[in-house]
Amino acid sequence: MTAPYDLAVNLPLREHVAARLRDALARAPVDARMLGYPAPGGDAPTLEAIAAWMRRHGGHTTLDARRLVLTLGARHALMLALRLCCRPGDALLVERLTYHGFRAAADAWGVRLVAVDMDGDGLCPAALERAIVVHGARTLYVQPTLHNPTTVTQPLARRREIAGVAAAHGLTVIEGDVYSALVAGERPTPLASLLPDRCLHAGGIGKVLGPGLRIGWLLLPDDARRDAAVADIARESDGLPLLLPSVIAGWLMDGTADALLRDLRDALRERNATARALLGDRLVTADALHAWLPRHDADRIVADSRAVGVAVTPADGGIRLSLAAEEDPVRLETALRRVAAVLAGRAT
16 A cells, blocks of 8 residues: 555654745845855855854854855755765764665765664764774764654763764764754754864754755864865855745744744644654654654564555664654544554554
């Protein structure tokens, strides 16, 4: 059966954003400058708006907007970081469970991924140190905040341990961070703040406003690598179109994006509560876009869920359930009930 219910794709809620965007585009100031070649790294007002957003919602207490480049989404930022840090054939360390998009990018670049063990606080520093020594790796990719797929957010003490290991061994860190704005309360300190001289920080607005906007960014640790990233963008695309990033930059500065983020957080709290009520205590949630269900029989659960019309995402040792791809909360509840029936062996 083709799955009519989507619990697989990690999307935010999009209808309200689309309505706001229609209005914003109708009023957008369009001039001849927008039809010329854009600055390959992004124009200064857009980068300043992104930097302000990262300070408010990403835990960056100090951030120089001149070290940012605008990218075609967060995955593009990760690919740029890969090309800057690794050559084909290099070993690159990743968490044992990691973002499938990064894995695909690394495979395409010919990099050899080495899985590093995790525990309840995320990446294990002792396992990281052993992997550095055994494999001679010089680069680590890590997701410290609302990890995909497990939802783990590393506590500050763990981040400091990882930063210490990286500094001691001269390790370059690629930090993937697309979910930190969803964290309520005090923002976790990013590794980019703990390792300002050796961390490339990739992020984007897609998990708040929608990945179709294709607005991401890469924070570089120094001018040389920022210049190299800009040169890479210039070679492949001459830079990103200016119109849509300028509209979203306005939202980042005038409070529109903050209001949409608050609405999304409220909805996610309700949706995570619904998921916990229907799927039980084994479901791992953090009021994020996705929840994590540890299962030794993940492949069977995925197949049986698809058979009753629900798409979910498998991972080694569990399944990821996306809680906002279905805009309608009634459809979400129906999909979750079908998965609950699969787990209980009652699916028909």
